[in-house]
Amino acid sequence: MRSQFYAALASFIITIALGILLIPALDKLKFGQTIRSDGPRRHLKKTGTPTMGGIIFIPAIALATILFSGISENALVVIFSMVGFGLIGFADDFIKITQKRSLGLRANQKLFFQLFLSIGLIIYIYSRYTRPTEILMPFYPGSIDIGAFYIPITLVFVIMGTVNSANLTDGLDGLVSGIIAIISFFYTVLLTMNNHWSLSIFSAAITGACLGFLLFNHHPARVFMGDTGSLGLGGALAALAVLSRSHFFLAIFGLIFIIETLSVILQVISFKLTGKRIFKMSPIHHHFELCGWSESKIVHMFWLITLMTGILGFLLYKEVIRPIS
Numbered sequence: 001m002r003s004q005f006y007a008a009l010a011s012f013i014i015t016i017a018l019g020i021l022l023i024p025a026l027d028k029l030k031f032g033q034t035i036r037s038d039g040p041r042r043h044l045k046k047t048g049t050p051t052m053g054g055i056i057f058i059p060a061i062a063l064a065t066i067l068f069s070g071i072s073e074n075a076l077v078v079i080f081s082m083v084g085f086g087l088i089g090f091a092d093d094f095i096k097i098t099q100k101r102s103l104g105l106r107a108n109q110k111l112f113f114q115l116f117l118s119i120g121l122i123i124y125i126y127s128r129y130t131r132p133t134e135i136l137m138p139f140y141p142g143s144i145d146i147g148a149f150y151i152p153i154t155l156v157f158v159i160m161g162t163v164n165s166a167n168l169t170d171g172l173d174g175l176v177s178g179i180i181a182i183i184s185f186f187y188t189v190l191l192t193m194n195n196h197w198s199l200s201i202f203s204a205a206i207t208g209a210c211l212g213f214l215l216f217n218h219h220p221a222r223v224f225m226g227d228t229g230s231l232g233l234g235g236a237l238a239a240l241a242v243l244s245r246s247h248f249f250l251a252i253f254g255l256i257f258i259i260e261t262l263s264v265i266l267q268v269i270s271f272k273l274t275g276k277r278i279f280k281m282s283p284i285h286h287h288f289e290l291c292g293w294s295e296s297k298i299v300h301m302f303w304l305i306t307l308m309t310g311i312l313g314f315l316l317y318k319e320v321i322r323p324i325s
Helices: 002-028 041-046 054-069 073-099 107-128 147-169 175-193 197-217 226-243 247-253 255-274 284-290 295-318
Strands: 134-136 143-145
Touching (some): 002 197, 054 073, 054 197, 054 226, 134 247, 147 226, 175 226, 247 295
16 A cells, blocks of 8 residues: 555645645636525625636646556546546636636536546447446445446446536535545555555545645635536546446445435426425535534535445445456
8 A cells, every 4th residue: 555655645745735836826817716696695705716726636636646656558547537527627617717607618518528528438448348347236246247237327327427416516615525535545445455556546646635635625715626626536536436347336435426416306306396495405515504504514524424435335345356357
């Protein structure tokens, strides 16, 4: 685990250095967040806080990975996924900033570019893996070939689901940074155990970068990661899951993302069918805010839930380790 530790440390230090350099620049350029008018009133004071913070930690993750894993094929694929989805977020953030509005790219534009990158990742699996449709399953000592279900599960739920749920969850100071730091820590341990060397270093670099970014992003945040960061990190986690065949384990680790996404889906369905809302506001972290919970309390509770699901995923993964590729 020595290389993984050094990768995390390097990513942590680079993120802090870039944060010190870039946050004042983002502030000077007036790259500030536009807060949605229908959100919690106390969020309005965050208007103008520098955003697009993904440009701080995405380069740190990529550089630390290359430094400690070398330029391997798997390392390049996961970096490409992170950067590719991060660029979609960058375009979204840039439009929001320049147009001074809370919405950037249109939904169909986001969907098109996400679909393009997701299909590219699946094509890579089919071209490089000898048994591309096999994945690891909880409660089963080995891998299972899911055949024709592989593409829809990987495309819709693992890649695009992870990317967009990470984006939905990014609504409170430090929330997504902490959640992904925890998830990537567990991934580092599991990938190391399963001999996915370059992937474990990439995952360690994510942990280090998220912890470094938290120094600037914890409440009250000096910078937001923006869609650049949330989509980039979502793309990174999705690529880790796909390349390590751990689709369902990502669902366990990232249960909080599923809860956040389901709260939005249920809210929309309920309102369309009955005209009534289940939650005071969705995603569900805003519901707790409107119930009177402090921002820090919600963030810490969600971190704790992620730590618990991470431990659960780790215990289940130990029973199914198979070094397949």
